[in-house]
Amino acid sequence: MNQNLTEQIKHLILGLYEQGVRHVVVSPGSRTTPIALLLAEFSQHIVDDFQLHVALDERDAGFLGLGIAKTSQEPVALLATSGTATANYAPAIAEAAVSHVPLLALTTDRPEELQHIGAPQTIAQTGLYGGNVKNAVTLTLQSESPDALAYLDYEVQHLVHQSVTAPAGPVQLNLPLRKPLMPDLEMPWPTIKPQAFPDLTAQVELNPALVELLQREIVFLAGPVERGDYTQLLVDVAKKHQIPVIADVLSQVRPAPGQIIGIDSLVAANQLASLPVPQVIVRFGATPVSAKLLQWIQSEHIPVLQVGKQYVGHDHSRQSEMSLDVNETSFLKAFDQQIGQNTSTFYQAWLATQTRLTEIGQQMVQTPLDDLGVVQTMNNLPMGTRLFIANSMPIRDYDNYWQPKHAIKTWANRGANGIDGTVATAAGMALAGGNNWLAIGDLALFHDLNGIALAKQLGVDLTILVTNNAGGGIFSFLPQASADEYFEQLFGTPQGWSIEKVADLFDAQYQRIQQPQALQQAVDQPADGLKIIEVTTQRQQNVVTHQTVLNQLGADYANN
Numbered sequence: 001m002n003q004n005l006t007e008q009i010k011h012l013i014l015g016l017y018e019q020g021v022r023h024v025v026v027s028p029g030s031r032t033t034p035i036a037l038l039l040a041e042f043s044q045h046i047v048d049d050f051q052l053h054v055a056l057d058e059r060d061a062g063f064l065g066l067g068i069a070k071t072s073q074e075p076v077a078l079l080a081t082s083g084t085a086t087a088n089y090a091p092a093i094a095e096a097a098v099s100h101v102p103l104l105a106l107t108t109d110r111p112e113e114l115q116h117i118g119a120p121q122t123i124a125q126t127g128l129y130g131g132n133v134k135n136a137v138t139l140t141l142q143s144e145s146p147d148a149l150a151y152l153d154y155e156v157q158h159l160v161h162q163s164v165t166a167p168a169g170p171v172q173l174n175l176p177l178r179k180p181l182m183p184d185l186e187m188p189w190p191t192i193k194p195q196a197f198p199d200l201t202a203q204v205e206l207n208p209a210l211v212e213l214l215q216r217e218i219v220f221l222a223g224p225v226e227r228g229d230y231t232q233l234l235v236d237v238a239k240k241h242q243i244p245v246i247a248d249v250l251s252q253v254r255p256a257p258g259q260i261i262g263i264d265s266l267v268a269a270n271q272l273a274s275l276p277v278p279q280v281i282v283r284f285g286a287t288p289v290s291a292k293l294l295q296w297i298q299s300e301h302i303p304v305l306q307v308g309k310q311y312v313g314h315d316h317s318r319q320s321e322m323s324l325d326v327n328e329t330s331f332l333k334a335f336d337q338q339i340g341q342n343t344s345t346f347y348q349a350w351l352a353t354q355t356r357l358t359e360i361g362q363q364m365v366q367t368p369l370d371d372l373g374v375v376q377t378m379n380n381l382p383m384g385t386r387l388f389i390a391n392s393m394p395i396r397d398y399d400n401y402w403q404p405k406h407a408i409k410t411w412a413n414r415g416a417n418g419i420d421g422t423v424a425t426a427a428g429m430a431l432a433g434g435n436n437w438l439a440i441g442d443l444a445l446f447h448d449l450n451g452i453a454l455a456k457q458l459g460v461d462l463t464i465l466v467t468n469n470a471g472g473g474i475f476s477f478l479p480q481a482s483a484d485e486y487f488e489q490l491f492g493t494p495q496g497w498s499i500e501k502v503a504d505l506f507d508a509q510y511q512r513i514q515q516p517q518a519l520q521q522a523v524d525q526p527a528d529g530l531k532i533i534e535v536t537t538q539r540q541q542n543v544v545t546h547q548t549v550l551n552q553l554g555a556d557y558a559n560n
Contacts, residue, residue, distance in 0.1 A: 029081020067428020
């Protein structure tokens with residue numbers, strides 16, 4: 001048996017485990033044999049809190065790992081065989097890079113004597129993901145060096161730590177392996193020396209210049225939360241200091257006192273023109289869904305203070321006058337101790353913007369259901385639900401018009417803003433258990449049919465709510481919609497596939513709904529297994545409905 005290889009792989013696995021890796025997504029392949037077998041032995045016979053998941057398609061395997069890491073806020077490892085299999089991780093790696101998710105791509109490879117000479121299933125793998133990884137290292141797992149084990153213990157743990165250190169992100173461990181590949185499954189497991197990485201973040205104290213800046217009329221901008229547990233503190237501080245909170249759909253602060261929802265529509269309808277302009281905006285989290293919000297901040301020349309280690313230098317609007325390289329919790333505690341309240345007049349003026357939008361929202365629920373009616377009915381999701389929202393129209397509609405009545409965790413792949421791997425990422429979210437929903441359009445669903453198969457294979461409880469408007473609904477709002485001769489072929493792209501037959505193919509429960517009451521009944525039911533709910537809508541009518549809402553908001557402003 002191959003004792004040298006076995007021992008070094010075990011040190012690799014223990015290094016991952018010591019630094020918090022509890023999930024590995026394996027895609028079957030010959031070159032992964034020794035690592036996959038020892039991972040299985042480790043999960044089944046050595047520890048109880050380590051899970052091995054198998055996904056046939058490496059593209060969806062990457063997104064499954066992304067979903068697990070995104071929602072658990074823990075590092076997740078991926079394992080692929082050599083060749084183009086490793087290249088299929090690239091979309092998930094790109095998303096992880098932009099949205100600061102700690103993924104570890106373990107890419108098994110052919111040894112150096114098979115490189116560049118025409119050996120099959122062999123490509124240049126080291127550095128395959130370019131600038132989308134924080135580090136790319138080739139590790140030899142069949143080294144004869146007496147220092148090999150100590151090096152593996154040290155290097156693997158530091159690579160995991162690097163992936164989780166703000167700004168978090170993916171790393172690649174390229175692993176060339178020579179045959180024979182069968183490990184020794186009888187060898188005892190060693191122990192390794194854990195590496196400690198204590199968080200020595202000091203208590204923040206705001207300097208006099210910052211205090212002077214923040215003693216003005218302030219609005220908090222709560223963008224998408226990637227990592228951290230500061231959201232409840234943000235809500236508490238904002239309430240105490242009478243600070244309005246522009247609450248992005250992915251901010252994890254909906255519902256909350258003083259929140260402003262639907263900022264994109266409020267800007268579009270010129271509602272903010274009647275409000276006192278903030279003298280400072282304190283921005284938390286990643287780039288907000290609303291593009292119009294950032295444009296409004298620029299047009300009003302409002303100073304922006306950006307808070308968070310992972311966001312320094314990541315303001316594409318370039319409106320941030322100051323970026324604080326501190327964690328959000330430390331800043332909010334210092335703010336609470338050193339800064340006074342906003343004026344009540346300023347606070348109440350901003351909160352009044354929500355009243356009319358809420359009234360209009362209640363009128364959106366029509367029979368049969370349309371796109372906005374679906375969003376409004378989803379306001380009633382039970383407390384503790386996890387909701388994954390697909391890109392394009394769903395994320396924009398939920399950002400603008402979704403006002404949940406209960407605390408709901410919301411997730412999306414907003415880093416690279418694509419529809420790639422949406423279902424697989426939601427399946428990763430659902431592995432944590434509980435009540436899980438995915439709001440998605442028909443094209444994004446069809447783009448990831450393998451994700452449906454993966455969700456069924458994993459046995460997750462996931463309800464997929466598909467708004468089927470026969471194509472790419474968001475393009476109907478963009479200038480290319482005027483190119484009548486070419487629009488349907490290039491942008492509308494209706495597929496004409498039966499979602500009911502898709503559900504049947506993957507043995508998922510299926511329900512077609514057009515009545516608000518029926519969707520409400522479905523919302524009241526916790527996810528149980530894999531279920532697909534289809535609501536059919538019309539793209540052109542959707543454009544009209546959205547414009548009607550903006551007209552109503554605009555009329556309110558004109559009458560003031």
